[in-house]
Every structure is written in C-alpha cells, then in structure tokens.
Amino acid sequence: MCAALHVWKVPPALPFMQRELGMDLVQSGFLLASVQMAGMLLGLCIGLISEKIGLRRCILIGLGILSVSSLLGSFFQQGTLVLLGRIVEGCGFLMVVLPIPALIKRITDAARLSRIMGLWGCYMPAGAVLMLWAGAAWLAVGSWRTLWLVLGMLTLIVMVLTFLLVPPDSKTQTKGAAQQASSHRWPNLLRTTLSSSRVWLLALAFGVYAAQWAAVVGFMPTIYNQAEIAIGTGGLLTALIAAGNVVGNLGAGRFLHAGILPHRLLQAGYLGMIVCAVLAFGLTQSLTIQFVAILLFSIVGGLIPATLFFLAVTAAPSPETTSTSVGWVQQCSSLGQFVGPPVVAWVVHTLGGWQWAWIATVSFAVVGLVIAWSLSRLGLPKG
Numbered sequence: 001m002c003a004a005l006h007v008w009k010v011p012p013a014l015p016f017m018q019r020e021l022g023m024d025l026v027q028s029g030f031l032l033a034s035v036q037m038a039g040m041l042l043g044l045c046i047g048l049i050s051e052k053i054g055l056r057r058c059i060l061i062g063l064g065i066l067s068v069s070s071l072l073g074s075f076f077q078q079g080t081l082v083l084l085g086r087i088v089e090g091c092g093f094l095m096v097v098l099p100i101p102a103l104i105k106r107i108t109d110a111a112r113l114s115r116i117m118g119l120w121g122c123y124m125p126a127g128a129v130l131m132l133w134a135g136a137a138w139l140a141v142g143s144w145r146t147l148w149l150v151l152g153m154l155t156l157i158v159m160v161l162t163f164l165l166v167p168p169d170s171k172t173q174t175k176g177a178a179q180q181a182s183s184h185r186w187p188n189l190l191r192t193t194l195s196s197s198r199v200w201l202l203a204l205a206f207g208v209y210a211a212q213w214a215a216v217v218g219f220m221p222t223i224y225n226q227a228e229i230a231i232g233t234g235g236l237l238t239a240l241i242a243a244g245n246v247v248g249n250l251g252a253g254r255f256l257h258a259g260i261l262p263h264r265l266l267q268a269g270y271l272g273m274i275v276c277a278v279l280a281f282g283l284t285q286s287l288t289i290q291f292v293a294i295l296l297f298s299i300v301g302g303l304i305p306a307t308l309f310f311l312a313v314t315a316a317p318s319p320e321t322t323s324t325s326v327g328w329v330q331q332c333s334s335l336g337q338f339v340g341p342p343v344v345a346w347v348v349h350t351l352g353g354w355q356w357a358w359i360a361t362v363s364f365a366v367v368g369l370v371i372a373w374s375l376s377r378l379g380l381p382k383g
Contacts, residue, residue, distance in 0.1 A: 002158045003096040004127025005135075005151055006066050006089050007035050011218075012136040012235065013144035020144075021079040031083055038090025039334025044193070046094045047327020048186055051320065054169030055099035055106075056162070062095025063159035070152035074145040097123070098330055102322040105313045107167060114310050118253015121306030125245035125298075128217070133239040136232070193324040196317045198378055202308055202325075203332035205266065205371045208364040209304045210333045211340025212273055216294060216361065217242055218341050223354060227287055237291060244295045248302015255303070256310055263376035265307045270368040272300030273361065281358040304368070311375075340364070 010017075010032060018028055050058035066089055073085040101120065108116050138147055193199055220241060224234030252265055276297035280290045308329065316325040340360075347360040 001123045001126045001130075002155055003062070003066060003093045004124045005131055006070060006155070007093060007124070008128045008131035009135060009147060009151060010035075010086070011221075012131060012139055013147060016139060016144045017079075017082070021077075021082065023079040027079050027083070031079075031086060033338055034083055034086040035090040035093060036334045036338040038087055039094055039330055040338055041331075042091060042094060043098065043327040043329075043331025043334065044190070044324060045327070046091070047098050047324040047330075048189060050095070050099040050102070050323045050327075051189070052186075055103040055323070056166050056169050058095050058099045059103070059166070060159055060162055062092045062097075063155055063162060065089070065092030065095065067152045067155040067159060070148045070155065074148035074152070094327075094330065098327050099323055101309055101313045101326045103166070105319075105322060112257075113314070114256035115253040117310040117313065118250050118256065118306040121249035121252065121302070121309050122246045124305075125242045125249070125302070128242040129239045129246070132235055132242060136235045140232075189321055189324050192317045193321045193328060196321075196325070198315050198375070199312075199317070199325045199328055201371050201375050201378070202311055202315070203329045205368055205375070206305065206308050206329050207332035207336035208368045208371070209269070209273075209301065209308075210336030211343065212277070212361045212364045213245070213298065213301055213340075214337040215340040215344040216277070216297060216357075219344065219357075220294065229287075241291075241295050241298045244298035245302040245305075248299045248304075249306040250302075251299075252303045252306035253310075256307065261376075262307050262311055263372050265303045266372035266375070267369060269300055269303035269307070270365045270372065272303075273297055274365045276300065277358040277361040277365070281355055281361075285355075336364075 014028055014032070017023060017031070023031065046058075053061075069085050069089045069092060073082060073089075076082045076085060101117070104116055104120060105113065135147060138150075217238065220238045221234050224237060229237075248269075255265055256262065276293045280293035280297065284290055284293070309326075312326045312329045313322050316322045344357055344360045348354055348357050351359070
C-alpha cells in the first residue's frame with residue numbers, strides 16, 4: 001500500500017506541478033503514464049530478478065528505490081528530471097509488489113491463502129483512497145515537494161519494518177526455488193511461464209479489468225469538474241469510489257474461502273461492471289444515480305483482482321514460476337491501465353459525450369467474460 005501511494009501521488013499534485021515546472025499537457029500525460037510504462041516493459045523481467053536475488057531482498061531494494069527517488073524528486077526543478085524520477089519509481093514499485101504474492105504463498109498456511117490474497121488485492125485501491133483524499137488535503141496547505149518528502153520518509157520507515165519483521169529469504173525459500181533461481185535457469189522459467197495458457201488468460205483478464213477501472217476512476221474528477229462540483233467534493237467522491245474496490249477485494253477473499261468457484265466470481269465481476277457502466281453513463285443524467293452506479297461498479301469490480309491474484313499464485317505452472325506469473329499478470333495490468341483511459345477518451349470524443357463511455361468499458365468487460373469462460377474450461381484451483 002505504501003508503494004501504491006507513490007503511484008497515486010501525481011494525480012492530485014498535477015495542477016501544482018504544471019504551474020511550477022511549466023509542464024504542458026503532453027508532458028503531464030507522460031508524467032501520469034510513466035509509472036505504468038515501467039510495468040508494461042519490466043513486469044516479467046523483475047519477476048525473474050526477484051527469484052534470483054531473493055523475494056525479501058527484492059522488496060527491500062524496491063522500497064529503498066521509492067524512498068530515495070521520492071526524496072530526491074522533491075528537489076528537482078525541471079519537468080524532465082521529475083519524469084525520469086517517476087520512471088525510476090515505477091521500477092521500485094514493481095520490485096515491491098511483484099515478489100509479495102510469492103512470499104505470501106510461502107509464509108501463509110494454505111487454508112488461509114484465499115482470504116490473505118483478498119486482503120493483498122486491496123493495496124492499490126487503498127493507496128488511491130489515501131492519496132485522493134489525504135493527499136489532496138495535504139496539498140491544500142502544503143506543496144507537492146513536501147508531499148514527496150513525507151512519502152519518502154514514510155517509505156523508509158516501512159523498509160525498516162520490513163527488514164525487522166519479514167523472515168529472511170533463507171528461511172522462506174525452498175531448495176527447489178533456490179535451484180530454479182540460478183541464472184542459467186532463467187530461460188526455463190520464462191519458457192514455462194509463457195507457455196502456460198492459464199497464465200496468459202489470467203494476465204489478459206487483469207488487463208481488461210484494469211483498463212475499465214483505471215479509466216472510470218481516473219476520469220471521475222474531470223466529470224465532476226464539468227458538472228461544476230467543487231474540487232474537494234469531487235476528490236472525496238472519487239476516493240469513496242476507490243474505497244468501494246477495497247470492499248470488493250475483501251469480499252472476494254471471503255467468497256473464495258467459502259468455496260465459491262473463481263470463474264464464478266470473475267463472471268459476477270465483469271457482469272456487474274457491464275450493468276453499472278450502462279446505468280451510470282447510458283441510462284441516466286442524474287449525478288446521484290451515476291455516483292451510486294459507479295460506486296457499485298467499483299465494488300463488484302473488486303471481485304476480479306483478488307480472484308486473479310489468488311489464481312496467479314495457485315495456478316502458476318510451478319512454485320518456482322510464481323513470481324514470473326505474477327509479473328506477467330502485473331505487466332498486462334499496467335498495459336490495461338495505460339491503454340484504457342485513452343480508449344475511453346477516444347470513444348467519448350468521437351461519439352460526442354460521456355453518455356457513450358459505456359461502449360468502451362462494456363467492450364473490455366465482454367472480453368473478460370469470454371476469458372472467464374475459457375478459464376473455467378481449463379479447470380481452476382478452489383479457495
């Protein structure tokens with residue numbers, strides 16, 4: 001969650017950074033997307049590296065990169081340097097989040113794994129809630145530079161706690177994992193991971209989910225601004241929508257633990273997102289009804305990431321490919337977050353209004369339903 005704060009710290013700070021650094025709209029767009037660029041390009045690679053150097057060590061290095069980059073970034077005076085710093089932070093973010101599911105699997109009792117993965121799936125929406133709410137409140141009295149400093153120090157504290165509380169790799173890594181982590185086995189890990197149809201389907205499923213959620217949540221402040229809703233109120237409403245996703249993730253963990261089949265949860269999530277998107281954008285002009293519909297969109301959508309994270313660690317081709325499987329899933333998730341908002345914006349611009357946004361999101365969700373059906377045909381582990 002601490003790493004996710006760094007992903008979401010730019011959106012509320014962007015207007016202030018534009019004015020201070022003289023950034024144009026194109027530079028601002030690259031600044032928003034730069035973190036996802038790292039995920040799009042390096043997810044699988046960092047998954048391999050984490051197994052090579054050790055999961056706990058990889059997490060500590062990632063937290064260190066985030067802390068140092070944030071602290072240094074608070075002193076940058078040029079937009080180009082800030083952009084480069086964000087790309088580095090994207091690498092640090094991946095080094096934190098990719099090893100954790102594999103580490104959770106190693107140190108958690110199998111009977112509790114589904115519920116723990118439901119909790120783990122909350123890290124990104126929880127970070128979004130805190131930044132969209134608390135970050136915006138901080139920027140009302142402080143600067144974006146002080147926000148970068150505070151987050152750098154917070155991350156440093158989390159790094160120390162991780163060092164003290166998380167077991168060393170020597171105590172969690174199995175002999176087989178250690179053997180597979182050797183450099184000459186990397187081609188085998190890649191081949192095993194990318195030859196698995198399950199891993200590809202899980203990655204694509206996460207991509208089409210992330211495209212919808214990132215686009216809808218990302219554009220809500222713009223929609224509220226066009227409706228002449230106060231910035232503070234719009235930020236609070238958007239934070240509540242992101243918080244709804246936490247509820248869905250926690251619910252998915254409980255449902256999996258109760259024995260509900262994973263593909264049923266995926267189907268329910270995509271179908272719910274279809275219904276809510278059509279209601280929010282296509283069937284109503286009431287902002288109140290739209291807010292409730294999008295809140296439900298986020299809640300039911302939260303069933304998807306927790307389920308996919310659980311499947312990524314339990315349906316990986318082998319225990320040694322858990323990190324690379326999660327890495328490929330994360331890579332496609334980043335691709336979805338990068339592609340989704342522009343696609344929705346293009347549809348809205350081409351067809352003439354937000355009332356058509358549902359066409360893009362429903363298209364993504366229909367692909368997700370097809371993938372969920374395909375996963376059910378392959379057979380999936382139960383919670």
